[in-house]
Amino acid sequence: MFVKSAASAGLLLALTNFASASPVLMKKDAATPAVANKILLTPAAPASGDGSNLALASQDSFIWTHDDQGIQANMTLQASKNFRLLSAPNFQDVVQSVDCSTEDITIKFGSASSLQAAQAAWKWVNQAASNTIIYVADDEACAGDKGRQPFSVESITYDTTANTALFAATKAAWRDFAEDASIRISGVPATGNTARDIGKDVSIDIGHDFSQPIYSTTIDGVNLAIACSNCKTQGTLNADITLSLSNGFEASLTTSGNLGATVEVSVTAGGSISSPLSTNIPIATVPLAGFSIADVVDIGPQLTIVADASISGFSASATATVGATASLPDGSGFTLGQGANIQPTIQATGLSLSGEVSVSAQVAPVFTLQLAATFLGEGLVGGLALQAPVLKADFAGQATSAGTAQCGANTGIAEVGVEVDVSAELDVFGGFGGATDQPNKTSLFNKSTTLWKACLVV
Numbered sequence: 001m002f003v004k005s006a007a008s009a010g011l012l013l014a015l016t017n018f019a020s021a022s023p024v025l026m027k028k029d030a031a032t033p034a035v036a037n038k039i040l041l042t043p044a045a046p047a048s049g050d051g052s053n054l055a056l057a058s059q060d061s062f063i064w065t066h067d068d069q070g071i072q073a074n075m076t077l078q079a080s081k082n083f084r085l086l087s088a089p090n091f092q093d094v095v096q097s098v099d100c101s102t103e104d105i106t107i108k109f110g111s112a113s114s115l116q117a118a119q120a121a122w123k124w125v126n127q128a129a130s131n132t133i134i135y136v137a138d139d140e141a142c143a144g145d146k147g148r149q150p151f152s153v154e155s156i157t158y159d160t161t162a163n164t165a166l167f168a169a170t171k172a173a174w175r176d177f178a179e180d181a182s183i184r185i186s187g188v189p190a191t192g193n194t195a196r197d198i199g200k201d202v203s204i205d206i207g208h209d210f211s212q213p214i215y216s217t218t219i220d221g222v223n224l225a226i227a228c229s230n231c232k233t234q235g236t237l238n239a240d241i242t243l244s245l246s247n248g249f250e251a252s253l254t255t256s257g258n259l260g261a262t263v264e265v266s267v268t269a270g271g272s273i274s275s276p277l278s279t280n281i282p283i284a285t286v287p288l289a290g291f292s293i294a295d296v297v298d299i300g301p302q303l304t305i306v307a308d309a310s311i312s313g314f315s316a317s318a319t320a321t322v323g324a325t326a327s328l329p330d331g332s333g334f335t336l337g338q339g340a341n342i343q344p345t346i347q348a349t350g351l352s353l354s355g356e357v358s359v360s361a362q363v364a365p366v367f368t369l370q371l372a373a374t375f376l377g378e379g380l381v382g383g384l385a386l387q388a389p390v391l392k393a394d395f396a397g398q399a400t401s402a403g404t405a406q407c408g409a410n411t412g413i414a415e416v417g418v419e420v421d422v423s424a425e426l427d428v429f430g431g432f433g434g435a436t437d438q439p440n441k442t443s444l445f446n447k448s449t450t451l452w453k454a455c456l457v458v
């Protein structure tokens, strides 16, 4: 005899508990994550600037883009005391050539007056031993294939005959001279004259189908198979992300494509289990396409799916299917770490039962999107955890005693009372930490409803 039940998802999971106790059962491991593609952003020239600005700055912005993806990253960096920033594109129009073939850097100016202007603008570096210029090169000869490289310049000597400035330079790492820094990763602003033009955001597609048989075994005379017959996540998160050394991971997100999850579980069993079981099953770990800027930032989004399941003791001979979809209305917007007013939609996707079963089962899948990042070597993390649809099904006795469905009243027809409750909870988090941390966790909604309460003819 076989029981097939969505509620049984819980069953299946519950049974994995047995796996550790019994060598007969195989433990289901989460799939080994594959390596997802990384979107590499490359340096872009500053949007504004006259190309002849020789001034040293204690704060500057650096842009990287990926045109195909329409993504832009804008890092704003405040230099530590004793450091000043000098970005090559800012004065490229007065430079004839840059020679990086030796460790020192030679800059040849186009005119004697430009050299004089540079001498005046850069005299600060020679005024004290601790004064250091950070020269940020973004041509290939100096910066290599990373495309942008800071150099620490301790002193500068000038040759007025050759019109050159010689930088005593060594390669530097951004973190070494950053007092504070933040990087905003967002859609490229639409080109246009008005400041009100809004570009699209960074899109993170969370769609993944993980329908699969989860478990199959025979334990103590009970045949049990559990399958996710229709299990998937869907939709896109549109993100505007800011990583900051002082504030951690911040992002505002909007949803599209009916963001949510469908879980339809079927459990097939024949036999009986006398005591309740509960367990936690890792179902999948799915790496999603991330973003990377050499030496600056690395974001590796990952979707993990685990399910908590429990099932009462049961004695079964029936076939049942239970499932639900929980989704967010398109355009739902929220900011990590802050509350929001979002009402999820919950719909039944399938419910059927044949035969007889007396069982109470719960399956609670948790979909966690973790955006783990390193920014200038610091670990930052943000994301969201959707616990939905949590399916709790009571077959037989419970629905009857609840009074709404008086099952068995029709003599000659076998009926089973069923009550299916679903709930959905969405938490968001963002701050400092590693891939498994959930700093500043906030609950956006926590909704529970009875999806189904009826007598089923079996």
Ligand SMILES: *[C@@H]1O[C@H](CO)[C@@H](O)[C@H](O)[C@H]1NC(C)=O
Residues within 6 Å of the ligand: 047, 061, 063, 074, 075, 076
């Ligand atoms: C980059 O950020 C800085 C600081 O917020 C801002 O002034 C600048 O306009 C931004 N640049 C672009 C191209 O968005």
Ligand SMILES: *[C@@H]1O[C@H](CO)[C@@H](O)[C@H](O)[C@H]1NC(C)=O
Residues within 6 Å of the ligand: 246, 247, 248, 337, 430, 431, 432, 433, 439, 440
């Ligand atoms: C929580 O967020 C704030 C910024 O909004 C940040 O300063 C703080 O460090 C975060 N907490 C953790 C544990 O990451």
Ligand SMILES: *[C@@H]1O[C@H](CO)[C@@H](O)[C@H](O)[C@H]1NC(C)=O
Residues within 6 Å of the ligand: 423, 425, 443, 446, 448
């Ligand atoms: C959500 O609600 C359920 C019961 O309805 C409760 O057990 C759970 O703790 C709640 N979660 C939060 C974060 O409040």
